[in-house]
Amino acid sequence: MQADTQKNIILELENIGCLKRIRLEFKPGVNVIRAPNASGKTTIIRGFSYMFSDKIPPSHVLALDELNGRIRVHYNGRVYEKILRRTPSGEVIAQGEMLPFADPRAFDACVALAETGVVHRITGGSAFFRKYLEDLSYGNYYSAIINASQELINEYSRRLSGPIFRNFEALPLLLTELTDLHMRREQAQQKIEEAKSSHEAKLRELRSEIESKSASLSIEEARLSQLSRNLSLEKERENQLQELLRMTEENSKIAISIREGISSSKEKQEKINSEINKQRRIVEKIKSDLEALRESLRREERLGPRELDELEKDLENIKKRIILKEEEIQRAERFPPDDKDYPGRLVVDVRSEILRKIEWLEKVTGYFQEKYMRRMTSARRRFNENIARAFRELGLTGFGNIFLDQNFILHIMRNGNIRQPIETLSASEKLTISLILMLAAKETFLPDFPLFIVDELTLSYDPERFWRITNYIKRRVPYVIVTSLNSSLKGEIEVIHKP
Amino acid sequence: MNELGSWKQSFETITQELKMAYRKREALEDLMAKNRMSRPTYEHLLKGLEEEISRLEDHKRSLARNMTERIDELRKQIGLIEIFLASLELSFVGRELDEEAYNQQRETLNAGLEATKAEMKQIENALTEIKRIDISSQ
Numbered sequence: 278m279q280a281d282t283q284k285n286i287i288l289e290l291e292n293i294g295c296l297k298r299i300r301l302e303f304k305p306g307v308n309v310i311r312a313p314n315a316s317g318k319t320t321i322i323r324g325f326s327y328m329f330s331d332k333i334p335p336s337h338v339l340a341l342d343e344l345n346g347r348i349r350v351h352y353n354g355r356v357y358e359k360i361l362r363r364t365p366s367g368e369v370i371a372q373g374e375m376l377p378f379a380d381p382r383a384f385d386a387c388v389a390l391a392e393t394g395v396v397h398r399i400t401g402g403s404a405f406f407r408k409y410l411e412d413l414s415y416g417n418y419y420s421a422i423i424n425a426s427q428e429l430i431n432e433y434s435r436r437l438s439g440p441i442f443r444n445f446e447a448l449p450l451l452l453t454e455l456t457d458l459h460m461r462r463e464q465a466q467q468k469i470e471e472a473k474s475s476h477e478a479k480l481r482e483l484r485s486e487i488e489s490k491s492a493s494l495s496i497e498e499a500r501l502s503q504l505s506r507n508l509s510l511e512k513e514r515e516n517q518l519q520e521l522l523r524m525t526e527e528n529s530k531i532a533i534s535i536r537e538g539i540s541s542s543k544e545k546q547e548k549i550n551s552e553i554n555k556q557r558r559i560v561e562k563i564k565s566d567l568e569a570l571r572e573s574l575r576r577e578e579r580l581g582p583r584e585l586d587e588l589e590k591d592l593e594n595i596k597k598r599i600i601l602k603e604e605e606i607q608r609a610e611r612f613p614p615d616d617k618d619y620p621g622r623l624v625v626d627v628r629s630e631i632l633r634k635i636e637w638l639e640k641v642t643g644y645f646q647e648k649y650m651r652r653m654t655s656a657r658r659r660f661n662e663n664i665a666r667a668f669r670e671l672g673l674t675g676f677g678n679i680f681l682d683q684n685f686i687l688h689i690m691r692n693g694n695i696r697q698p699i700e701t702l703s704a705s706e707k708l709t710i711s712l713i714l715m716l717a718a719k720e721t722f723l724p725d726f727p728l729f730i731v732d733e734l735t736l737s738y739d740p741e742r743f744w745r746i747t748n749y750i751k752r753r754v755p756y757v758i759v760t761s762l763n764s765s766l767k768g769e770i771e772v773i774h775k776p
Numbered sequence: 777m778n779e780l781g782s783w784k785q786s787f788e789t790i791t792q793e794l795k796m797a798y799r800k801r802e803a804l805e806d807l808m809a810k811n812r813m814s815r816p817t818y819e820h821l822l823k824g825l826e827e828e829i830s831r832l833e834d835h836k837r838s839l840a841r842n843m844t845e846r847i848d849e850l851r852k853q854i855g856l857i858e859i860f861l862a863s864l865e866l867s868f869v870g871r872e873l874d875e876e877a878y879n880q881q882r883e884t885l886n887a888g889l890e891a892t893k894a895e896m897k898q899i900e901n902a903l904t905e906i907k908r909i910d911i912s913s914q
Binding site for chain 2: 448449452453455456459460603606607610611623624625626
């Protein structure tokens with residue numbers, strides 16, 4: 278008898294929700310909590326479930342005017358107790374012990390509360406089931422690490438795309454621009470050299486032309502002198518002939534011959550004069566050309582190469598741009614001294630540090646992604662196996678197969694492999710599937726948890742099928758607690774045991 | 777003709793890019809010498825530049841190999857055309873061909889010979905230019 282009593286679980290609640298003080302005893306098997314509407318059935322379940330984890334209960338766990346409360350459970354010959362206190366700020370804190378089989382996942386896998394939406398689970402879509410299995414299989418720890426790593430990678434990547442890193446990445450381009458300026462500087466220097474040597478050549482050419490003109494002038498002047506001397510000689514000859522003519526008889530043959538001689542001499546003089554005039558023009562022309570050449574030479578010597586100024590200006594400009602480009606390169610390689618994260622540091626060093634971190638984080642992400650995938654695949658496989666077994670063992674005809682696919686989408690297949698959309702299921706079928714999914718979750722992830730609680734799901738349910746499922750659960754879980762509405766009871770709460 | 781154009785274009789591009797890459801390396805050395813750049817940044821940029829130069833040199837070597845092969849091919853082609861020309865002469869001397877046909881064929885073969893020699897000369901010049909870049913980069 279003593280041993281039997283020790284197997285019972287006694288739950289005592291004090292000032293929890295609307296319940297002042299209550300004591301309930303649950304025996305191995307099915308325990309039905311019967312009570313009228315709004316008498317605290319769900320409060321009992323909630324109160325009991327606070328003993329499954331060290332989660333901080335919400336402030337409404339205590340009745341509004343109560344400062345203290347208590348949840349006490351007698352289990353396996355020991356008492357486990359949680360004291361609840363309301364702080365001056367209105368929050369509730371809890372102190373005490375959890376049950377030895379406590380597990381924070383139990384609320385999701387072993388407590389089917391209507392208000393927490395058991396039914397909603399099957400209509401919640403792939404996002405819900407992925408999260409549900411993640412939480413139950415602890416895959417959420419992996420996904421938290423993956424998300425944190427990814428966030429860090431994103432943060433580092435954001436940093437690497439900041440303006441200072443962008444300027445640094447532009448260094449090869451700046452180097453190309455600098456090289457281009459170097460090449461332009463060389464071209465400008467070459468142009469200056471060419472201009473200078475072309476000017477020198479021009480000067481040499483002018484000097485040589487002057488030399489040659491001077492030589493021509495000497496020749497032509499000598500010729501002019503010769504012509505002048507020839508003219509003087511001819512004039513002298515004419516004068517001698519005139520003298521001779523005066524001494525000769527007028528009509529004599531000699532006189533005629535002398536006159537012819539004089540006439541010839543005059544013609545010669547005229548010719549020489551004409552030649553002299555021509556020669557003078559030549560000399561004048563050469564002199565004028567020579568003067569022009571000398572003037573050109575003086576001007577060229579005075580002015581120097583025509584475009585030199587322009588070219589030298591260009592060269593200076595290029596040199597200034599080279600200095601500016603070098604400064605730009607110098608700035609791009611370092612963080613400014615007032616940078617809040619990396620003051621004065623070399624970008625190349627910081628960049629490689631960040632890249633190393635990203636590489637490491639990518640490895641971490643990859644490692645945990647693989648682990649996450651393995652865990653989730655295994656969790657889904659075992660979950661699907663437990664669903665299939667439950668359906669098989671319950672002998673629920675009408676359903677061929679119910680499973681989560683690799684995208685965590687729930688598929689409900691009727692016999693004949695016909696897919697049934699979840700929305701088209703009856704309320705009773707939705708409840709059946711929900712309970713079986715929850716039981717499958719419990720068997721997959723919390724096989725040793727000794728309780729399975731179903732709160733008021735009988736309202737819209739086929740009683741025969743409900744008890745078939747409840748009895749099935751009873752065979753797999755030591756303590757099954759079911760709440761049930763009973764309007765005939767006057768504010769009392771009773772527990773009926775069905776072994 | 778297309779083949780000729782293609783190697784020429786590749787040759788010009790590679791020559792230009794290599795010259796630019798060598799000049800960039802010079803500019804980088806200059807910055808380092810002037811203390812305008814830290815050694816880690818210099819080494820980082822030099823690494824990228826050396827990789828680029830190495831890639832271009834590989835490309836250039838493969839191009840030079842193709843060009844040498846093309847020269848060998850053209851040399852054989854020239855030899856063949858010369859044999860054809862000699863055979864043509866013999867046919868003409870032996871009166872197997874009339875003068876008009878002889879002249880026509882000789883003209884065609886000579887034109888082909890000239891074009892082949894010109895292409896060979898161009899490729900040889902380009903190869904010399906490639907070797908010159910090699911020497912100036914050292």
